[in-house]
Amino acid sequence: MTALDTPAPSVQENAWEMAREQLRRTALLAELDESLFNVLGDCKKAVEVSVPTRMDDGSVEVFTGYRVIHNVARGPSKGGIRYHPLVTLEETKALAMWMTWKCALMELPFGGAKGGVVCDPKLLSPTELERMTRRYTTEIVDQIGPETDIPAPDVGTSPQVMAWIFDTFSMNKGHSVLGVVTGKPLHVGGSLGREKATGRGAGYCVREALRRKGRHVAGAKVAVQGFGNVGRNLAVLLEEAGATIVAVSDSQGGIHNPNGIDVLDAARHKAETGSLGGYSEAEDVTNAELLLLPCDVLAPCALEQEITADNADAVQASIVCEGANGPVTIEADDILADRGALVLPDVLANAGGVVVSYFEWVQGLQEYFWKEEEVNERLNEIVTRAFDQTWTLHETRSVTMRQAAYLLAVGRVAEATITRGLYP
Ligand code: GLU
Numbered sequence: 037m038t039a040l041d042t043p044a045p046s047v048q049e050n051a052w053e054m055a056r057e058q059l060r061r062t063a064l065l066a067e068l069d070e071s072l073f074n075v076l077g078d079c080k081k082a083v084e085v086s087v088p089t090r091m092d093d094g095s096v097e098v099f100t101g102y103r104v105i106h107n108v109a110r111g112p113s114k115g116g117i118r119y120h121p122l123v124t125l126e127e128t129k130a131l132a133m134w135m136t137w138k139c140a141l142m143e144l145p146f147g148g149a150k151g152g153v154v155c156d157p158k159l160l161s162p163t164e165l166e167r168m169t170r171r172y173t174t175e176i177v178d179q180i181g182p183e184t185d186i187p188a189p190d191v192g193t194s195p196q197v198m199a200w201i202f203d204t205f206s207m208n209k210g211h212s213v214l215g216v217v218t219g220k221p222l223h224v225g226g227s228l229g230r231e232k233a234t235g236r237g238a239g240y241c242v243r244e245a246l247r248r249k250g251r252h253v254a255g256a257k258v259a260v261q262g263f264g265n266v267g268r269n270l271a272v273l274l275e276e277a278g279a280t281i282v283a284v285s286d287s288q289g290g291i292h293n294p295n296g297i298d299v300l301d302a303a304r305h306k307a308e309t310g311s312l313g314g315y316s317e318a319e320d321v322t323n324a325e326l327l328l329l330p331c332d333v334l335a336p337c338a339l340e341q342e343i344t345a346d347n348a349d350a351v352q353a354s355i356v357c358e359g360a361n362g363p364v365t366i367e368a369d370d371i372l373a374d375r376g377a378l379v380l381p382d383v384l385a386n387a388g389g390v391v392v393s394y395f396e397w398v399q400g401l402q403e404y405f406w407k408e409e410e411v412n413e414r415l416n417e418i419v420t421r422a423f424d425q426t427w428t429l430h431e432t433r434s435v436t437m438r439q440a441a442y443l444l445a446v447g448r449v450a451e452a453t454i455t456r457g458l459y460p
Pocket residue numbers: 114115116117138186187188189190191218361386387389390391393
C-alpha cells in the first residue's frame with residue numbers, strides 16, 4: 037500500500053490530515069504521480085519560535101509562534117498570520133497548504149504560507165499586542181520578505197498588527213519595505229478595497245452560484261456564521277445587494293430573524309454591548325443552531341470544522357459558501373454533496389482577500405496606487421474567472437466544486453513543479 041492508497045486516520049480532529057486527505061483524493065482523481073503527491077503533500081519549511089513578551093504589569097509571558105511555508109513553485113509564499121488560543125503547528129501547516137491551492141486557483145504568482153501565535157489577542161492590551169508582534173516579527177525576520185514570503189491578516193490580526201510587522205521588518209532593514217506584508221492600513225501603503233476584499237470575493241461567488249441556479253442575490257435568504265472581517269463584510273454586501281440576512285453570529289452566539297436583520301444596526305448593537313446577543317430585533321440562537329436554520333445560502337465565516345458528520349445532514353441551505361478556511365469536514369462534504377447542496381470551497385470563496393493582497397503587493401513594489409473601483413473591478417474579474425473555470429470542470433467531470441477547484445489548483449502547482457524540475 038502506498039501513501040496515495042491510505043486514507044488519513046483522523047481527518048475529523050486534525051486540520052493537517054484533512055488538508056492532506058483533500059490532496060490525496062485530488063491526486064487519485066488527477067492520476068497524479070506518487071512522488072509528486074509526496075512533494076506537494078509536505079511543507080517546504082516550518083519554524084517554531086518562542087516569543088517572550090513584557091506584559092504591562094512588568095512580568096514576562098512567553099508565547100509560541102509559527103511560520104510555515106508550504107510551497108513556492110509558483111512564486112513567493114503568501115498567507116496570513118493568526119492570533120488565536122487554538123493555533124497549532126498542524127493547523128498552521130493545513131492553512132499554509134490551502135493558501136497554495138487558493139493562490140494557484142486565482143492564478144496569482146504566489147505559493148502558500150501561514151503563520152500564527154498561540155495567544156488570545158482579546159486579553160492583551162494594545163501595548164502588549166504591539167510588543168508581542170514586534171518580537172514575533174523579529175524572530176521570523178529571516179523567513180519573510182517581499183521576494184520570499186509575504187504575511188497578511190488572518191483570524192485575530194488587523195491592519196494595525198500588519199503596520200507593526202511592516203515597521204519592525206523595515207527598521208531591521210534600515211529602509212521602508214512596503215512589499216513585506218499586505219493588509220496594511222491605507223496611510224502606510226495599504227490598498228483601497230483590501231479591508232472588504234474577502235467578503236466581497238465571497239459575495240461574488242454567492243452571486244455566481246445563485247445565477248447558475250436561476251436565482252439572484254436579491255431575495256435570497258442568507259445566514260452568516262462569524263462577524264469578523266469576512267462574515268460582517270459579506271453580510272453587509274449581500275444585504276446591500278438585496279439579500280435577506282436571516283442570521284448572523286459572533287464567537288459568543290448569534291441572532292435570527294426570518295424577516296431579515298439590519299446588519300449595520302446589529303453591528304452597532306454589538307459595538308455598544310460587546311455581543312450580538314440580546315439584539316431587540318431578533319431572537320438569540322447558538323452558533324450550532326445558526327448552521328441549521330432555513331435559508332438559501334449558509335456562509336460559515338468563522339473557524340475550521342464547523343459543519344461535521346454530526347450536523348451536515350441537518351443543514352438546510354442549498355448553497356454553502358466557505359468564508360472561513362476549512363469549515364466543512366471531509367465527511368460533511370460527502371454528506372452535503374449527497375444531499376445535493378452546492379459547497380463553494382474556501383480556496384474559491386474566501387480568495388478575495390489574497391487577490392487584493394496581491395494587488396497591494398504589486399502597488400507597494402511599484403509605489404503607485406490604484407483607485408478603489410479599479411481594485412474592485414479587477415477583483416471581480418479574477419474571482420469570476422476562477423468561479424467560471426471551477427464551475428465548468430464541476431459540470432464536465434461531474435465532480436464537486438471543491439474537487440474541481442482542487443483539480444485546477446493542484447494541477448497548476450504540479451505543472452510548475454514538473455517544469456521547474458527538482459533541484460539538484
Ligand atoms: N488570511 C487570508 C486568507 O486566508 C488572506 C491571506 C493573504 O492575503 O495573504 O486567505
